[in-house]
Each structure stands twice: as structure tokens, then as C-alpha cells.
Amino acid sequence: MFFKPVIPLKFGSKFLGLIILFTAFLATLTAFAGVFTLNLTARWEKELANQIVIEIPFSSNMQYEAEKVLTYLQTNNASNIHVLKTEEQVNLLTKWLGSNFDTSNLPLPIIIEAEAKKTATLTDLKTGITILVPSAEFSSNQDALKELKKIATTTKWAMLSALFTLITTLSIAIFFASNSIFMAYSEEIETLFILGATPFYILRQFILKIVPLALKNSGTGAIVASLVIFTGGFIVDKSTLLLGGYDMLYAIIIALGGTIIITLSAAIYCANNFLKHFAR
Amino acid sequence: MIIELKNIRFNFGSHHIFKSLNLKINTTNLYFLTGANSSGKTVLLKLLGLQLKPSGGQILIDDKVVNYNNIKELAKLRQKIGFIFDEHKLLTDLNVFDNIALPLRIMGENERKVREKTNSMIEWSGLKDKTRKMPNELSSSEQKLISIARSIIKRPQIILADELTKDLDSQTNQRIMLLLHELVKQNTTVVLSTHDHTWANNHKQPILIIKDHNVHLS
Numbered sequence: 203m204f205f206k207p208v209i210p211l212k213f214g215s216k217f218l219g220l221i222i223l224f225t226a227f228l229a230t231l232t233a234f235a236g237v238f239t240l241n242l243t244a245r246w247e248k249e250l251a252n253q254i255v256i257e258i259p260f261s262s263n264m265q266y267e268a269e270k271v272l273t274y275l276q277t278n279n280a281s282n283i284h285v286l287k288t289e290e291q292v293n294l295l296t297k298w299l300g301s302n303f304d305t306s307n308l309p310l311p312i313i314i315e316a317e318a319k320k321t322a323t324l325t326d327l328k329t330g331i332t333i334l335v336p337s338a339e340f341s342s343n344q345d346a347l348k349e350l351k352k353i354a355t356t357t358k359w360a361m362l363s364a365l366f367t368l369i370t371t372l373s374i375a376i377f378f379a380s381n382s383i384f385m386a387y388s389e390e391i392e393t394l395f396i397l398g399a400t401p402f403y404i405l406r407q408f409i410l411k412i413v414p415l416a417l418k419n420s421g422t423g424a425i426v427a428s429l430v431i432f433t434g435g436f437i438v439d440k441s442t443l444l445l446g447g448y449d450m451l452y453a454i455i456i457a458l459g460g461t462i463i464i465t466l467s468a469a470i471y472c473a474n475n476f477l478k479h480f481a482r
Numbered sequence: 483m484i485i486e487l488k489n490i491r492f493n494f495g496s497h498h499i500f501k502s503l504n505l506k507i508n509t510t511n512l513y514f515l516t517g518a519n520s521s522g523k524t525v526l527l528k529l530l531g532l533q534l535k536p537s538g539g540q541i542l543i544d545d546k547v548v549n550y551n552n553i554k555e556l557a558k559l560r561q562k563i564g565f566i567f568d569e570h571k572l573l574t575d576l577n578v579f580d581n582i583a584l585p586l587r588i589m590g591e592n593e594r595k596v597r598e599k600t601n602s603m604i605e606w607s608g609l610k611d612k613t614r615k616m617p618n619e620l621s622s623s624e625q626k627l628i629s630i631a632r633s634i635i636k637r638p639q640i641i642l643a644d645e646l647t648k649d650l651d652s653q654t655n656q657r658i659m660l661l662l663h664e665l666v667k668q669n670t671t672v673v674l675s676t677h678d679h680t681w682a683n684n685h686k687q688p689i690l691i692i693k694d695h696n697v698h699l700s
Contacts, residue, residue: 393571396533397632398561399588400554 218379218412219419225372226423226461229365233460234431234453236361243354250343252318254327257339260309267335268312274330279319286313369464376468383408384473405473412469420461424454483562483639483671484508484544485530491538492525499525501695503539507640507673512666514682515675517692523675524568526692527642530673531565532556561589564633566643570625572617572632579604579613581628585636603631606661622649630658640671647676659685 256271258264268285275283291313292305299305318324324342331338384391394404431453490503499522507513507530517523528534529541532548541548543559550556572581583600591599604610607627609620617625626649633641641662647655662672673690676682682689691698 389571390573390575393573394584394588395557396531396560396565396571397585397588398557398559398563400557403557403588 218376218383219415221372221375221379222416222419222461222465223423223426225368225375225464226420226457227427228423229368229460230424230427230453230457231430232361232364232368233456234427236358236365237452237456239354239357239361243350246350247347251347252324253343254316254318254324255341256314256316256331257341258312258314258335259337259339260311261337264312267338268314270334271314271331271338274334275314275316275327278327278330280316280327281319282315282317284315286315365460369460372461372464373468376465377472380408380412380469380472401474405470408469408473409466412465416462416465420458420465423461424458427457428454484542485640485671486542486545487529487536487539488542489539490529490536490541492522492529492534492536498695500536503696505690505697507671510666510669510671512662512672512674512685512687514685514687514689515673515692516677516679516682516689519677521692522695523677523692524644526697527565527644527673527675530640531563531642532560533565561585561636562639564636564638564641566626566630566633566641566646568644568648570617570622570629572625572628574617577614577616578609578620578628581617582631582635585632589636599635603635607631623651623654626650627654634661634665638670640673641665643672643674645676646674647678647681 258267258271261267272283272285288310291310295305295308296303316327318327324344328340331340391404484507486506486508487503490500490505491498492500492503503526505526515523515526525534529536532541535550548556548559573584576584579600582603583596586596586599604613607630609624609627612620612624617628620628626646630643630646633643646658650658662674666672674682689700691700
């Protein structure tokens with residue numbers, strides 16, 4: 203009899219169900235946005251943070267200076283070293299200046315792309331190269347990344363605030379919904395106490411009703427939200443569906459787990475308060 | 483079961499029902515409880531049934547003070563008490579069978595035994611053809627029978643009944659009294675509250691009379 207409710211509670215579960223469904227839907231969207239932003243930032247950081255572009259200005263001895271830089275890079279923890287060929291530079295310029303522009307007489311610099319290995323930092327590389335070739339100029343993705351990080355951090359806090367608001371709203375809604383259920387069943391609860399039921403026994407009757415309700419509705423909410431995300435992703439980018447790795451899975455786990463835990467906690471908290479009143 | 487009330491005080495707001503009530507029920511018997519209207523018959527039954535907490539004093543069961551803060555212990559004690567309500571208090575969402583079976587299920591009785599005992603109680607009540615009916619489909623006297631069956635099914639050590647005969651015809655009344663006498667023989671104490679002194683006197687059983695905020699045994 204442990205998992206079978208003794209009292210067939212027929213309380214209006216539509217309102218409670220809708221609250222759970224709607225919260226799970228919003229929580230999944232929010233959690234997905236949060237997880238996705240954090241993962242994207244981490245990916246950008248991993249892929250771009252250590253990249254550096256070294257430009258040796260056009261001069262008569264730029265070949266010699268380039269040799270010095272290359273030797274330095276090869277012996278000082280740099281990898282993926284790539285010297286841009288003249289055709290590659292011309293190709294890049296053509297996009298800006300048009301194909302009719304004569305680039306043959308342009309004083310093109312030597313451009314070297316490299317990536318600092320884990321043990322080295324971009325600052326170390328810059329300092330070393332500047333000593334060898336004082337005229338060398340550098341550009342890295344650090345500035346852009348800083349901006350991206352700011353956006354990601356802001357987004358992260360916005361998501362956390364949204365989740366917190368959702369949790370609070372859900373908790374309050376469940377608390378009051380549970381309270382009205384208990385009020386509606388106060389006579390039955392009183393009779394159960396008189397017949398010798400413990401508060402835990404009575405609580406179990408309600409939990410056995412609320413758990414399937416929470417599971418069903420939070421599941422539906424999460425599935426609907428997933429479909430929205432998948433559809434959105436498909437519209438934006440048909441090949442990747444906007445999703446990287448397990449972002450979606452994590453979001454569903456967070457939203458589902460969160461909604462169910464909050465629903466049960468709020469209901470149990472409410473029940474405990476309510477039953478204390480009857481217990482004596 | 484020995485129930486003792488020591489210096490019990492009970493009041494609703496400023497209205498005193500009992501000021502210093504002392505009562506000891508230590509002999510298995512069938513007691514009648516009488517008194518004027520609003521003298522406190524139902525309150526006394528509810529105090530004995532541990533449904534109300536006294537404003538002062540102590541209730542002892544088998545020489546042990548009842549601790550109203552120990553919810554588990556209180557539930558265990560209530561399982562030993564059968565209460566027949568004046569207003570039946572049947573659960574409206576449960577049918578006849580499930581209402582009668584409820585105390586056994588609360589006590590965690592094996593479902594096979596629950597069925598056996600419930601069916602025999604239904605047989606006794608004469609409502610075999612109404613097993614699946616809901617309380618609102620029954621007459622008041624049928625509801626009373628279900629309420630009695632529900633309180634007896636767990637074989638309580640004490641039965642407290644509030645205005646037992648109110649909705650019953652004389653034949654059913656007689657049948658219930660026979661059953662209660664049988665239970666007394668099997669070591670169950672019964673306390674029946676009634677406003678009908680004559681009916682109580684006719685049974686030649688000890689009578690508890692509430693008078694002047696106290697209880698007297700006659």
C-alpha cells in the first residue's frame with residue numbers, strides 16, 4: 203500500500219499542473235540560454251585566446267626580421283605558425299579593394315599567425331619579439347574576448363536572476379496551491395488523524411498525487427521548450443541546429459530536476475506547516 | 483486500557499467546560515455518559531479520544547501521561563481508540579468498503595486481512611449490496627452503521643460513541659447494543675454518550691453524569 207494512495211484525492215490539479223508546466227518551459231529556455239552562453243564563451247576562449255598575429259612592416263630587411271621572428275617562435279612555445287603568402291594577403295585585400303585594383307606594387311608586410319602553447323603567454327611572446335624586431339606590430343583576440351566575456355558574464359547573471367525569479371514564483375505558487383488543497387481536505391485530514399494516522403501518512407497521500415503531476419507537467423514543459431529551441435536553431439542554422447555538445451541535455455536536466463525538486467519542496471513545506479496545526 | 487483524567491481544565495475562550503475534572507475508567511464495562519445539553523458530553527468524549535488537548539491537567543493512559551507533542555505516540559494511542567461520531571465523518575471520496583477498511587490500512591495491515599475483516603464487517607452491517615456505494619448514496623442510519631463498523635474493525639481497546647442511537651431504528655439499535663456487550667465481554671471498554679436518561683437507565687449499566695463542570699458516577 204506504500205505507493206498506492208488510500209484516499210483518492212480529486213483536487214483541481216489543472217491550475218497546479220499549468221504552473222508546473224509553464225515554469226518548466228521557462229526554466230528549460232533559461233537554463234539552455236545560460237548553459238549555451240557559458241559553453242560558447244569557453245569554446246571561444248579555448249580557440250581564440252592564445253592566437254596572435256605578428257606584422258613585420260614593409261622594409262628592405264623585412265625577410266631577415268621575419269626569419270628572426272620565426273626562429274624565436276619555433277624555439278619559444280609557439281605552435282601552428284603560419285606565414286601568410288603574398289597571394290593570401292592579396293586575396294584578403296581584393297575583398298576590400300575590388301578585383302580591378304592593382305596590388306602587384308603594394309608594399310605588403312609579412313604577416314605571421316601563431317598560437318602560444320599552454321606554458322607560454324602572449325605577453326611573453328610579444329616581449330621577446332619586440333626585443334628582436336622593435337618595429338613588429340601585434341594584434342590578438344584579447345580585446346574582443348574581453349568584450350565577449352563581459353557579455354557572457356552579464357548574460358550569466360541575467361539567467362541566474364531569471365532562474366531565481368522562476369524558482370521563487372514557482373515556490374510561492376505551489377505553496378498557495380498546496381495550501382488551498384489542504385484547506386479543501388481539512389475535514390478528511392482531521393478524520394485521518396482521529397483514526398490514528400501520522401502526519402507522514404497523510405502527507406504521503408498528497409505526495410503520491412503531486413509527484414506524478416509534477417513529473418508529467420514538468421516533462422511536457424521541458425519537451426515543448428526543447429522543440430522551440432530546436433526549431434529556432436533549425437531556422438538559424440540548418441546544419442548545426444545551434445547546439446553544441448550536450449547543452450540541450452544539461453538544460454533539460456537542470457530544468458526538469460529543478461522544477462520537480464521545487465514542486466516537492468514547496469508542497470512538503472506547506473504540508474508540514476498545515477499538518478502541524480492538526481497534529482495535536 | 484485504563485484512562486485517567488487528572489485535574490482537567492477545558493475552556494472555549496472564556497467559557498469553562500471543565501474546571502478541575504477527575505475521572506478514572508479502569509474497569510472494562512459499558513458506560514453511559516449523560517448530562518444536560520451543552521454540559522460537555524462531546525468534549526469529554528473527545529478528551530478521552532485524544533482529539534482535544536486539555537487547557538490544563540493531565541490525561542494518563544495505562545498510567546502513562548499522554549504527551550501531545552509526541553505525534554507518533556499520539557497516533558499509536560488513537561489507533562487503540564474507536565470513535566463513533568455523531569456526524570459520521572465518513573470520507574466522501576471513499577466507497578463503503580474503503581471507508582470501513584481505512585483504519586486497518588492506516589495501521590499498515592496486510593491487504594488480504596484488510597479484505598477479510600472488511601467483508602465480515604460489511605456482512606455484520608447488512609449492507610453487502612452497497613459495498614461500492616459512496617456515502618452520499620446512503621441514508622443517515624446506513625452511514626451510522628458504516629461509521630460503527632469503521633470504529634470496530636480495528637478491535638479498539640475503548641470505544642467512544644457520541645449519540646449512538648440518534649439515527650437508528652429500534653431493531654438496529656438493539657443489534658448494535660448486542661455487539662457492544664459482546665465487545666465488552668472481550669475486554670473492550672465502551673462509553674456511550676446520550677441525552678436520553680431513560681434509555682441509559684434501562685440498560686442497568688454504570689452512568690457517568692456531567693453536572694457542575696464535573697463527572698459523577700452512578
